[in-house]
Amino acid sequence: MAAYKKKKKKIKRTQEPNEEGQKEVSVFPTVHWFPGHMAKATRMIKDYISKVDVVIELLDARIPKSSSNPVLTELIGQKPHIVVLNKSDLADPVMTKAWKENFQKEGMTVIDITSTTSRGIKALVRAVEVLSKPVIDKWLAKGIKARPIRTMILGIPNVGKSTLINTLAGTAATRTANKAGYTRGQQWVHIGKNIELLDTPGILWPKLEDQTGAAKLAMTGAIADDVVDLESIATQLISAIVMTDKTRLEERYKFTLSQEDTVDTILTMIGKKRGCLVSGGLIDMDKARRVLMTDYRDGRLGRLTLDAVEG
Numbered sequence: 001m002a003a004y005k006k007k008k009k010k011i012k013r014t015q016e017p018n019e020e021g022q023k024e025v026s027v028f029p030t031v032h033w034f035p036g037h038m039a040k041a042t043r044m045i046k047d048y049i050s051k052v053d054v055v056i057e058l059l060d061a062r063i064p065k066s067s068s069n070p071v072l073t074e075l076i077g078q079k080p081h082i083v084v085l086n087k088s089d090l091a092d093p094v095m096t097k098a099w100k101e102n103f104q105k106e107g108m109t110v111i112d113i114t115s116t117t118s119r120g121i122k123a124l125v126r127a128v129e130v131l132s133k134p135v136i137d138k139w140l141a142k143g144i145k146a147r148p149i150r151t152m153i154l155g156i157p158n159v160g161k162s163t164l165i166n167t168l169a170g171t172a173a174t175r176t177a178n179k180a181g182y183t184r185g186q187q188w189v190h191i192g193k194n195i196e197l198l199d200t201p202g203i204l205w206p207k208l209e210d211q212t213g214a215a216k217l218a219m220t221g222a223i224a225d226d227v228v229d230l231e232s233i234a235t236q237l238i239s240a241i242v243m244t245d246k247t248r249l250e251e252r253y254k255f256t257l258s259q260e261d262t263v264d265t266i267l268t269m270i271g272k273k274r275g276c277l278v279s280g281g282l283i284d285m286d287k288a289r290r291v292l293m294t295d296y297r298d299g300r301l302g303r304l305t306l307d308a309v310e311g
């Protein structure tokens, strides 16, 4: 976390023309934000990827497109590769099905799981076994004695890599935390006799050029709150919820919304209901924004997928 905090002072909102030539307010700094530990982790992953037989790429089922790291896609290359949509308990099941079909159409092996409850874990182990069979057959053909299959779990920060490994191993072997950027070192874990798994630190990519995608990474908790423009992120999240189903907000915070309500009036009401006050009885809008974001991340505003399948 220290790395994030150090960079905080350098953040400024930049304005860049979008495709239509209009000025778009950037919600993230496009320079000077990539933490040093992520650059280091990227180098470590590059070193290790050649040593593993199968790669498990963990995506967030709420944002399968925005949580796909182009740097990892490039590093994975042609390696046997399983796409795993985690946190499917927080995603819209109809959208998850559509995303799975979309990945399958592209020839990918894809599985949706909830690593906190073990849902989908057996299917994942089976998929690792299926993908490793040709590798083992090759060893046998060459007369090489089989060793356990080595796999590596890759993904953005906070997507649930360590939780998945813990669940697979049936222990609390690796550390987990509900904040971005927790795992720092390398840790191999044995799954039965035949599979070895490497946990890796979550990484993002240096240039978060797609501002909408970056905002979704922030909404779901992959980017630490202290490096984002909270006002912009909360505004986009409220808009996404209202567009999907405004009763989610009404039921959670016990108020009724009208046509006249704006993001500010909604946040003010959330702040009032949750006692987010500063002296003089004013609403602490940042605190209200954090309440909203935490509620979304923890599924208290219902299952909401933010990336739609295109085409």
Ligand SMILES: Nc1nc2c(ncn2[C@@H]2O[C@H](COP(=O)(O)OP(=O)(O)OP(=O)(O)O)[C@@H](O)[C@H]2O)c(=O)[nH]1
Pocket: 086, 087, 088, 089, 090, 113, 114, 115, 116, 117, 155, 156, 157, 158, 159, 160, 161, 162, 163, 164, 175, 176, 177, 178, 179, 180, 181, 182, 183, 184, 200, 201, 202, 203, 299
């Ligand atoms: N609802 C839900 N929460 C999950 C799921 N998987 C993980 N989490 C939660 O997400 C948070 C982050 O999990 P971690 O396993 O630490 O994530 P990580 O990818 O290892 O994070 P870094 O090591 O920081 O990159 C924790 O609070 C987990 O309990 C899931 O399937 N559903």
Ligand SMILES: [Mg+2]
Pocket: 161, 162, 163, 175, 176, 182, 183, 199, 200, 201, 202
């Ligand atoms: Mg971790």
